[in-house]
Amino acid sequence: DTGVSQDPRHKITKRGQNVTFRCDPISEHNRLYWYRQTLGQGPEFLTYFQNEAQLEKSRLLSDRFSAERPKGSFSTLEIQRTEQGDSAMYLCASSSYAEGELFFGEGSRLTVL
Amino acid sequence: SQKIEQNSEALNIQEGKTATLTCNYTNYSPAYLQWYRQDPGRGPVFLLLIRENEKEKRKERLKVTFDTTLKQSLFHITASQPADSATYLCALDEGNTGFQKLVFGTGTRLLVSP
Numbered sequence: 001d002t003g004v005s006q007d008p009r010h011k012i013t014k015r016g017q018n019v020t021f022r023c024d025p026i027s028e029h030n031r032l033y034w035y036r037q038t039l040g041q042g043p044e045f046l047t048y049f050q051n052e053a054q055l056e057k058s059r060l061l062s063d064r065f066s067a068e069r070p071k072g073s074f075s076t077l078e079i080q081r082t083e084q085g086d087s088a089m090y091l092c093a094s095s096s097y098a099e100g101e102l103f104f105g106e107g108s109r110l111t112v113l
Numbered sequence: 114s115q116k117i118e119q120n121s122e123a124l125n126i127q128e129g130k131t132a133t134l135t136c137n138y139t140n141y142s143p144a145y146l147q148w149y150r151q152d153p154g155r156g157p158v159f160l161l162l163i164r165e166n167e168k169e170k171r172k173e174r175l176k177v178t179f180d181t182t183l184k185q186s187l188f189h190i191t192a193s194q195p196a197d198s199a200t201y202l203c204a205l206d207e208g209n210t211g212f213q214k215l216v217f218g219t220g221t222r223l224l225v226s227p
Contacts, residue, residue, distance in 0.1 A: 004156075031212070040121075042202050042217030043157065055212060091156050099145065099206065099213045104156030 002026060004105035006092050012111045013082055020078045021108040025094030032075050033102065034067055035091040036060065043091055049075060082112045115140040119203060119218035126193055126225055134188040134221045136203035141216075143205035146179055146186050151200045151220065160201075161188075193225045 005024045013019050025032050030051050035043035046065070048056045051072035061067075064082075069075040079086055089109050093102040118137045126132050136146070145164045149157035163170045163179045163186065170177045176189040190197050200220040207214040 040219065042117075042204070042219050043215075045207075045214055045216070048212055048214065050212065056210065056214070093156075095213070100162060101147075101159040102157075102213070102215065104158070106156050107154075109154075 004092055004094055004103050006090075006105035006108050008108060009106060010109045010111075012113065014113050015084060016081055018078065018080045019082055019110060020076055021090050021092075021110075023075045023077070023092030023094075023105060024073075025075070025092070026096075026103055027073075029094035029096045029103070030072065031095045031097075032069055033093045033095075034075070034077050035093065035104075037089045037091055037107070038087075046077075046090075079110070082110075084112045086110060087112045115207075115216070117141075117203065117205065117216055117218040119201075120221045121219055123222040123224055126223070128194060128225055128227050130193055132190040132193050132197070132223055132225070134201050134203075134223065136186040136188070136218055138184050138205060141184075141205055142181075142208065144208070145206065146177075147204045147215065148175075148177060148186075148188050149202040149204060149217075151202055153200075157202055157217075190223070193223075195225045195227055198223055198225050 032049040034046040037043045049069040064080045067077045089107040091107045093104045147162045148160045151157045178187045200222045202220040204215040204217045
């Protein structure tokens with residue numbers, strides 16, 4: 001399968017713990033996006049990478065959130081000191097063009113108890 | 114304020130009928146608009162993109178219209194099938210960011226009964 005893969009698919013953690021999600025984009029895609037989706041809502045933009053450079057971060061991304069894309073390949077999204085409000089589906093997407101289709105992964109569902 | 118609105122109530126139709134979903138937006142001037150399909154617990158899957166200078170676009174049983182005067186896009190599925198049951202999201206580019214920053218509507222859930 002050469003699509004976008006995300007790991008883990010599900011994560012249950014206690015409040016205050018740190019969690020890290022990984023995204024492996026389609027290999028030839030240099031653009032990578034993270035979105036967050038809560039129940040009954042559409043995905044909300046979190047951050048964007050072009051190659052290894054993080055070019056934009058949403059105001060939704062508090063200081064507890066950090067994302068990286070070393071070497072412009074896979075990306076990680078870390079949430080420190082998780083809160084119950086962080087419970088959501090974290091979606092990664094990639095693309096190779098400035099506009100057009102985003103290829104989404106299956107998402108990482110986070111539940112904070 | 115900027116808003117994208119889709120019917121929050123589920124749309125129930127019978128197999129074989131045409132489903133029509135609506136996406137309205139305010140305070141955006143998108144150069145294009147996209148539609149995605151999302152199944153429960155899965156990531157969105159791209160369906161169609163329509164540009165501001167295109168009135169209509171078709172792909173198999175799907176048809177999308179885009180009216181920049183009304184600030185509205187309509188998404189049609191003809192000869193609907195139970196397998197078409199899913200949530201359909203519209204999305205547009207926020208613009209002026211230098212990259213594609215999609216803003217999504219809340220989605221409309223479509224239920225096609227046999």
